[in-house]
Amino acid sequence: MDLYRQDRSKFWTADFVIEGRRYRKSTRKTTKAAAMEVAMEFFRQAQQKQVPARKQRPALLCEFAEKKFLPFIQASSLDSDTKRYYDTGWRLLSETPARNWRMDQIRGSQAEVLSFPGSGANANCGLRTLRRMLSLAHDWEIIDRKPRIRLRKEVERTAVFDAGMENRFLEKAPQPLRDVFLISHDAGLRPDEVIRMRWENVLWEKNLIFVPDGKTDNAKRYVPLSDRIRDLLHARKKTPFKSPWVFPSKRKKNAHMSYFLIAKQFSVVRREAAIPKGVVLYSARHSFATDMLDRTGNIVLVGKLLGHRSVTTTQRYLHPEMKGLAELVNERNAMRAQQENQ
Numbered sequence: 001m002d003l004y005r006q007d008r009s010k011f012w013t014a015d016f017v018i019e020g021r022r023y024r025k026s027t028r029k030t031t032k033a034a035a036m037e038v039a040m041e042f043f044r045q046a047q048q049k050q051v052p053a054r055k056q057r058p059a060l061l062c063e064f065a066e067k068k069f070l071p072f073i074q075a076s077s078l079d080s081d082t083k084r085y086y087d088t089g090w091r092l093l094s095e096t097p098a099r100n101w102r103m104d105q106i107r108g109s110q111a112e113v114l115s116f117p118g119s120g121a122n123a124n125c126g127l128r129t130l131r132r133m134l135s136l137a138h139d140w141e142i143i144d145r146k147p148r149i150r151l152r153k154e155v156e157r158t159a160v161f162d163a164g165m166e167n168r169f170l171e172k173a174p175q176p177l178r179d180v181f182l183i184s185h186d187a188g189l190r191p192d193e194v195i196r197m198r199w200e201n202v203l204w205e206k207n208l209i210f211v212p213d214g215k216t217d218n219a220k221r222y223v224p225l226s227d228r229i230r231d232l233l234h235a236r237k238k239t240p241f242k243s244p245w246v247f248p249s250k251r252k253k254n255a256h257m258s259y260f261l262i263a264k265q266f267s268v269v270r271r272e273a274a275i276p277k278g279v280v281l282y283s284a285r286h287s288f289a290t291d292m293l294d295r296t297g298n299i300v301l302v303g304k305l306l307g308h309r310s311v312t313t314t315q316r317y318l319h320p321e322m323k324g325l326a327e328l329v330n331e332r333n334a335m336r337a338q339q340e341n342q
Helices: 032-047 061-075 080-094 108-112 120-139 163-172 177-187 191-195 227-237 259-272 283-296 299-306 311-317 319-341
Strands: 002-005 012-018 021-026 208-211 221-224
Touching (some): 002 032, 012 032, 021 032, 061 120, 080 120, 163 177, 177 221, 221 299, 283 299
């Protein structure tokens, strides 16, 4: 405990440190004995946390994400897919005005008007990440209240690329979107599985691509390497930029390309090629699934190629097989008409 008089002041000032924090306050007393009594009261109040701490500037969402949230997620025991999901969610959020929101002023109504690229699933990835960030901030007593964040309605992806749409799309699509689309269309890979492809997993001699991980436990699988994919991969292999990734990032060393580059390119090309809004990049995978089901009729095999956990999931792709049902009904009606005429 120190007492001193500042220059030209008749009052004594108390100066002391508790748990690394320094306190300095005027006692408003002119005699040292009286000042010491007041200083000791200050000291007791500080020990009992009766002296309010200096209010810190509320953190921005981007500061919280970079300094606390992302390091916590990476250090947690969450599985790799969940970590990747939150990482993707923050990248989605970081491209919206939300990145500069003050943590203590975030309201659910603000989140409802955020715009995200792609489908409702993309929007919900960002919103679920925001939910998780706010929940942690509340647990860590960074904010006093946790706002309610509503998710968006997700429309089930059932649209496919027909031949006309595919041709128009490929005429307009730049790289790397064109190659991502073709691999998804010919191998049934999810777009994020395509951009995470590594050269070591391309089995040239066996005409296969190995998928080491993915959305589910069943995502570890082999998919076909078509001639069209082989040609585009050979072209990519010749580029001077060497990387273990088939689609390397140009911004980060030893990292794969960001999905957001592809999403932005797709939005532009879909508009220029007059592709319906219900058709998304993921629809290339649906086109693969429907074509394989139509040609093989083997739902179990197609489910394995898609990495589905259950055949029930694969059944959503069965609609192309119904295109021949009208002919069967016509044959039945013709047969009945023939029987009546006899």
